[in-house]
Each structure stands twice: as structure tokens, then as C-alpha cells.
Amino acid sequence: MGDAVDAVLAQWQRERPDVDVWPMGIVGRVSRLSSLFGRALKEFFAEHGLESFEFDVLATLRRSGAPYELTAGALLKSAMVTSGAITNRIDRMEAKGLVERVRDSEDRRSVRIRLTGRGLDVVDELVALHVANEARLLAALDPDARDQLAGLLRLLLESMGDTSLE
Structure with a gap:
């Protein structure tokens, strides 16, 4: 199944197979998690x-x-x-x-x-x-x-x- 970053990596692999995009797998996931955590924490604190x-x-x-x-x-x-x-x-x-x-x-x-x-x-x-x-x-x-x-x-x-x- 995979996550959204897997889809991005697959697109890059298709479009630029000459570039090893492994760093995007880590940085992209950390970035996406930061956004998701930020949104969840914002909602939590707003409730309070x-x-x-x-x-x-x-x-x-x-x-x-x-x-x-x-x-x-x-x-x-x-x-x-x-x-x-x-x-x-x-x-x-x-x-x-x-x-x-x-x-x-x-x-x-x-x-x-x-x-x-x-x-x-x-x-x-x-x-x-x-x-x-x-x-x-x-x-x-x-x-x-x-x-x-x-x-x-x-x-x-x-x-x-x-x-x-x-």
C-alpha cells in the first residue's frame, strides 16, 4: 500500500531514474509528520x-x-x-x-x-x-x-x- 511519500518517490523514479531520491523518503516523511503533528496539536490546544x-x-x-x-x-x-x-x-x-x-x-x-x-x-x-x-x-x-x-x-x-x- 505505502504512504504518500512512496507515491512521490515512485513518480521521481519514473521521471528521473538517474537520480537516487532516497533522501526525499526521509525528509519528506519528517516534513509531512511535522505538518500532521502541528495540525493535531493546534486542534488539541484550541480545545483548551x-x-x-x-x-x-x-x-x-x-x-x-x-x-x-x-x-x-x-x-x-x-x-x-x-x-x-x-x-x-x-x-x-x-x-x-x-x-x-x-x-x-x-x-x-x-x-x-x-x-x-x-x-x-x-x-x-x-x-x-x-x-x-x-x-x-x-x-x-x-x-x-x-x-x-x-x-x-x-x-x-x-x-x-x-x-x-x-
């Missing part, structure tokens, strides 16, 4: 009144440990977006009462982003549901396949220099 990026910010702050705050720069590195985008996101989340901006007591020029009590409640309520949803998305994989896939993806990320959140 959040955007995916809002959960990402809440989760990043929550896993940083008490007092659940980071500089805007640290959030920016974690989010992999432009500074304008992170500012806009923080503005929206602040308006929802999920985070607050706090002047750094040691460096008044620096602003830290902190979870509010409401933001902490929201992320703590959602994290277990989110993990269960992700497990549902990966249900086709048995434990050995999950471990193998995680290891292979880790190898690729490491080879591309993605070894740190900083």
Missing part, C-alpha cells in the same frame, strides 16, 4: 483555549523551575522565532493573564517573563493531557520502535548542531 505557541511558552517557563520565569532573551532562544514575534506573543499572553513582565531586581534594564498563578494552573492542568495526546499520536509504534525512532532522530538533530536549548 490556547494557541500552540502559548502552551510552548507556558511549558518552557514551568519546566524552568520556581519562580517559573525567564528573560525574554531566554524565551526567544527556546521559541526559535524573531524578537518581534516573541514580544507579540508575550503581549497576548499577558492580556490573557497567563504571564507577567517583571523587572529584574539585579538589572533594571532587563525584563523577566513569569508565569502568573493562572498560567501555572493552566500548564499544570494541561501537561498530562498533552502528553496523553502525543502518546495517542504515536500509538502505531511499540516501545522498541519508539526508542529506535527517538535515537535516530536524536542522531540527526545532533549532527545538525541542535544539542542545546541555548
